[in-house]
Amino acid sequence: MFNNFVYQNPVKILFGKGQIAQLSKQIPADAKILLTYGGGSIFQNGVYEQVKTALEGRNIVEFGGIEANPTYETLMQAVELGRKEGITFLLAVGGGSVLDGTKFIAAAIPFEGEDAWQIVTGKEKYKTAIPLGAVLTLPATGSEMNYYAVISKKSTHEKKGMGGPLVYPKFSILDPETTYSLPPRQIANGIADAFTHVMEQYMTYPVDAQIQDRFAESVIQTLIEVAPKTLENPTDYEARANFMWAATVALNGWIGLGVPQDWATHQIGHEITAFHGVDHARTLAVVLPHLLQYKKADKRAKLIQYAKRVWNLSGTDDELVAGAIQKTGEFYESLGLPIKASEYGVNKETIEKIKQRFVERGMNFGEKADITPEVVAEILEMSI
Ligand code: NZQ
Ligand code: ZN
Numbered sequence: 001m002f003n004n005f006v007y008q009n010p011v012k013i014l015f016g017k018g019q020i021a022q023l024s025k026q027i028p029a030d031a032k033i034l035l036t037y038g039g040g041s042i043f044q045n046g047v048y049e050q051v052k053t054a055l056e057g058r059n060i061v062e063f064g065g066i067e068a069n070p071t072y073e074t075l076m077q078a079v080e081l082g083r084k085e086g087i088t089f090l091l092a093v094g095g096g097s098v099l100d101g102t103k104f105i106a107a108a109i110p111f112e113g114e115d116a117w118q119i120v121t122g123k124e125k126y127k128t129a130i131p132l133g134a135v136l137t138l139p140a141t142g143s144e145m146n147y148y149a150v151i152s153k154k155s156t157h158e159k160k161g162m163g164g165p166l167v168y169p170k171f172s173i174l175d176p177e178t179t180y181s182l183p184p185r186q187i188a189n190g191i192a193d194a195f196t197h198v199m200e201q202y203m204t205y206p207v208d209a210q211i212q213d214r215f216a217e218s219v220i221q222t223l224i225e226v227a228p229k230t231l232e233n234p235t236d237y238e239a240r241a242n243f244m245w246a247a248t249v250a251l252n253g254w255i256g257l258g259v260p261q262d263w264a265t266h267q268i269g270h271e272i273t274a275f276h277g278v279d280h281a282r283t284l285a286v287v288l289p290h291l292l293q294y295k296k297a298d299k300r301a302k303l304i305q306y307a308k309r310v311w312n313l314s315g316t317d318d319e320l321v322a323g324a325i326q327k328t329g330e331f332y333e334s335l336g337l338p339i340k341a342s343e344y345g346v347n348k349e350t351i352e353k354i355k356q357r358f359v360e361r362g363m364n365f366g367e368k369a370d371i372t373p374e375v376v377a378e379i380l381e382m383s384i
Helices: 019-026 047-054 072-085 096-108 117-121 184-202 210-232 237-250 264-276 280-294 300-309 317-334 348-361 373-382
Strands: 012-015 032-037 059-063 089-094 132-136 148-153 158-163 171-174
Touching (some): 019 047, 019 132, 059 072, 072 096, 096 148, 117 148, 117 158, 184 210, 184 280, 210 317, 264 373, 280 317, 300 317
Parallel strands (some): 032 059, 032 089
């Protein structure tokens, strides 16, 4: 059944060339700003310069060093700085990790509980957050237009999602030219992540939600079409712009309205990152093809639809199902992402640890909540 839904997305998007120049108007005049960034790419590609020029004369403190898969340990240093400096606005400049980390900082600065990690575990609710905005330099996560963040804790090898309407960015600036400096590995990761976001919301069972289905298919087709172009020619503006917008709409809530959602691939993938430090998107490539194989009976109708509409395949239903799964794996491989978890050292021992973790958390996944810890282990065994 086409489910009921309520949808509101308050994020203002400023998209296109030169939009960083609009920055000052987006932030209250009297704000004390904490500018957050990652490992330094913004200094090499001129984005830092553009941001500083746009914010000339404004009151700014800086915090750098937010790592890929941002850690609680690093972010708490920013929280301390933010409290000490009386920060009233956060500006994240970077990829999904910087944006996610900044959402955590936004909730943690005013948090009065004992242990801010509880914001991530959900054990304690945060009641307020410092407003934030973003300049995105890596299309992938959709973090620029959603309220999710994924935070890691080094000490316990955990990686968990948090979120809520309080940490929606007030605005996000998306200038495709800021992404020209991305290395091919990050472009490939970004395409694979966005592709998988669509699949998590689309590859379930049909509920006759025609708009969401066709929208999802168009996002996937766009990604398939622009992937080789944008990898080959990083300064092809149109290809990069289409990729950037595709990544945003893949996870701004729109395509998931009223439809069942899976998200098992992400949940399993986060554990692979937690134990083996593998790039987020690369974990998805090693899970989804095997998950589809395992769940092909439950997902049959959608696999057939996807085979026909996205990949233009023909044949018997069985052939379409097999073709759809094969094309999915080949797509990741065409981006240079392996589909075997064994490539990253995942073995029976890791699989057992991941299974135990889900047993302890009492978690099942998938659109029918039937991906139990035992099923997770079986899927992962197919991938080693
Ligand atoms: O740290 P710097 O020096 O900036 O370098 C980064 C980093 O090394 C570099 N980079 C970013 N923009 C660049 C650039 N290098 C050159 N030119 C540029 N323009 O790229 C590297 C990776 O950056 P990162 O932010 O980690 O990548 P991504 O955007 O893929 O984010 C991944 C994180 O987002 C989480 C993932 O789990 C992972 O922690 N996710 C967040 C989601 C959300 N908020 O909704 C959903 C996703 O499913 C995902 O889980
Ligand atoms: Zn993702």
